[in-house]
Amino acid sequence: MRAVRIHAHGGPEVLTVEEIADPEPESWPASDADSSADAESAPGAGEVLVRTVASSLNPVDWKTRAWDVGPALPVTLGWDLAGIVVASSAPEFAVGDRVIAMSAQLATGLGTWAELVRLPVRLLAHAPRTLTLAEAATLPLAGTTAVQALAALRPESRARLLVTGxxxxxxxxxxxxxxxxGVSVDALVSRPEHIEVVREFGAATVTHSVAELPQGTYDAVLDTAGVDVTRALADGGSYISVSDAPLPDVAGAAKSYVQESSKDLAELVDLVDAGRLKVRVAAHYPLTEVRAAHEHFEAGGLSGKVVLLF
Ligand SMILES: NC(=O)c1ccc[n+]([C@@H]2O[C@H](COP(=O)([O-])OP(=O)(O)OC[C@H]3O[C@@H](n4cnc5c(N)ncnc54)[C@H](OP(=O)(O)O)[C@@H]3O)[C@@H](O)[C@H]2O)c1
Known part of the structure; x- marks a missing residue:
């Protein structure tokens, strides 16, 4: 099968599309859950083999490519997955099911940018019925991060939240x-042309200027852009960042690091299928053009995700 791998860190030119061995279901190793005494009854025990249809690019993918981080090389990249089950040892998933998954590739080395991906069942959810798999591939990492960061902030209904980026x-x-x-959300974007789309997402006030943010106002800030908006935070407000930037000097400011969660994925899928959550695709690239996909993504300024088609 083909996979997108790196043998060295660097620019998009280090990305290679190469033939590697297929995962073999008959040699699947026993997972920790399988080897435990109550493995038979453990929910989520087992593994699933997925034929990849699409993935999407996330900042962690280019950072893992460019920076000297992550598992030993060579390694297959990719966190997001949307595809079709081709083998399963888990009762929750049958051959032919449409699925999505998020794999924490940076920590585990288990990358999704391969034509076949073998995953523990705890990483998977059924794909939204209302999206194509190309659209569904935009949801796992970004959506799980958003759910978990908001859970860390716990903004109350009618609280004022500022989201950057x-x-x-x-x-x-x-x-x-x-x-x-039910939270009252304001938003900071990077450029004026992005204001309208974020208003359509439900933000009340959207600006591209930090100076225009009201001072001492927000009960909670979710920073996804690494921009210092502490003067807009109310006294005692909470501050969660998912960006790489150092945390501001604010009491209780904390980072949120995304965790694999099929429960959070399933919650996102339900919201999408109920028409309550929209995803956006900015561009599609075939697997063979993964270098161009990285260049496009890293240039920034997008309103929507870059999707990789297998
Ligand atoms: N901690 C975790 O577990 C976790 C998980 C997922 C993501 N992340 C990190 O979170 C960050 C966001 O991820 P993402 O997938 O949402 O990336 P993304 O799609 O590239 O979004 C980042 C957004 O921030 C905007 N931005 C940049 N500088 C800004 C500024 N000064 N003011 C306002 N907006 C600004 C960008 O606009 P332009 O494109 O116009 O610059 C872009 O719209 C990345 O650093 C990523 O690595 C962390």
Missing amino acids: AAGAVGGLAVQLAHRA
Whole structure:
């Protein structure tokens, strides 16, 4: 099968599309859950083999490519997955099911940019019925991050929340999720042309200027852009960042790091199928043009995700 791999860190030119061995279902190793005494009854025990239809690019993919981070090389990249089950040892998933998954490739080395991906069942959810698999591939990492960062913030209904980087993948989903939960959301974007789309997601006030943010106002800030908006935070407000930027000097400011969660994926899928959460695709690239996909994504300024088609 073909997979997108790197043998060295660097620019898009280090990305290679190469033939590697297929995962073999008959040699699947026993997972920790399988080897435990109550493995038979453990929910989620087992593994699933997925034929990949699409993935999407996330900042972690280019950072893992460019920076000296992550598992030993060579390694297959990719966190997002949308595809079709071709083998399963888990009762929750049957051959032919449409699925999505998020794999924490940076920590585990289990990349999704391969034509066949073998995953533990705890990483999977059934794909939204209302999306193509190309659209569904935009949801796992960004959506799970947004759900978990908002859970860490716990903004109350009618609280005022500021989301930075709100036209981005995580920010755009976080605005929609918070708005649907009854939170009053304002947003900071990077450029004026992104203001309207974030308003449509439910943000009340959207600006591209930090100077225009009201001082001492927000009960909660979710920073996805690494921009210092602490002067807009109310006294005692909470501050969660998912960006790489150092945390501001604010009491209780914390980072949120995304965790694999089929439960959070299933929650996102339900919202999408109920018409309560929108995803956006900015561009599609075939697997063979993965270098161009990276260049496009890293140039920034997108309103929507870059999708890789297998
Ligand atoms: N901690 C975690 O577990 C976790 C999980 C997922 C993502 N992340 C990180 O979270 C960040 C966002 O991820 P993402 O997938 O949402 O990326 P993304 O889709 O590229 O979105 C980032 C957004 O921030 C905007 N932006 C940049 N500088 C800004 C500024 N000064 N003011 C306002 N907006 C600004 C960008 O606009 P332009 O494109 O116009 O610059 C873009 O719309 C990345 O750093 C990513 O690595 C962390």
